[in-house]
Amino acid sequence: MTRRTVSALRADAQQNRQRIIDAASKLFKRAGIDVPLEDIAREAGVGIATLYRRFPNRSELTAAAFAQQASVYVDVIDAATAEPNPWEGLCRLVNGLCELQASDAGLRQFVTMTFPDVPEVQEMVDSIESKIESLLDRAKYAGSLRPDATTADIVLMLLGNNGILGRSWPQAEVAWRRYAALFLDSLRPSLESAPLPPAPSPDTIREALKNPYT
Missing domain, CATH: 1.10.10.60 (Homeodomain-like)
Structure with missing residues (x-):
């Protein structure tokens, strides 16, 4: 040959x-x-x-598709973290991620998965998590975010929205927008707010989000 x-x-x-x-x-x-x-x-x-x-296997194809589409996801994160006002950035983050989930069934599932066997994808996910954590720290320092909020809460929010959007129904957009607004309202600091139960550990979150396809 x-x-x-x-x-x-x-x-x-x-x-x-x-x-x-x-x-x-x-x-x-x-x-x-x-x-x-x-x-x-x-x-x-x-x-x-x-x-x-x-x-x-399916996981390799899923990871490759996610890597190709990840720029859309990263753009939402970067736009949010670039906001001078951290609370406005957090609002932009939550609404942007929820809207992204609503607009694309694949991305809806991608953002609630991990790809531990695909180093380049996992490195990108780790970078995104770091950016979100930095945004939360800025919002706490500014006094606009309750001090017991963590990045785990963002993941839980995405999982909840995934469940809402997983049902095909005409009120889905109304539902996810209301859900996002309620979530953001719960993050506001208040003297009347009871302390939150402990957040899942990062390792627990990663274990829960492991790609089920092998």
């Missing part, structure tokens, strides 16, 4: 891989990450065997 032939085969393999990722992203957005792999292969115009050669 000539070098040119090997190069052409590698290019074809890379094109197939990208077509599969694009197809998965499209179908995940429409119907969530439980889409049958056969449907993704059909959308990509490849055989199911080709899909499995590029992505031996």
Whole structure:
């Protein structure tokens, strides 16, 4: 086999891989990450065997699709953390993440998952968590956020909103906007607020969010 032939085969393999990722992203957005792999292969115009050669299991394909779409997620985080007023930044964060979940079924599930076996994706997630923690610290220092709030509360909020949006019903947008407003109101410091129960530990959160697909 000539070098040119090997190069052409590698290019074809890379094109197939990208077509599969694009197809998965499209179908995940429409119907969530439980889409049958056969449907993704059909959308990509490849055989199911080709899909499995590029992505031996669903978790690898899910991680690749998430990595490709992550810029949308990161943009929401960066816009929120760039706000000079930390409370306004927190409001922008909560509403932005909830709206993102509402607009894309795949991203709705991505943001409540972890990918411990995909270092580049997990590094990005860790960076996002650090940015959110910094925003919360700024809001606490400014006196606009209750002192016992943690990043775990943001994760719990996303899990709750995921449940709300998981049901197809005409009032979903009204529901998630009200949920986000109630959540933000609960974060306001008040002399009448009772102390919160202990938050789940970061390790517990990560364990709960582990990707169930293997």
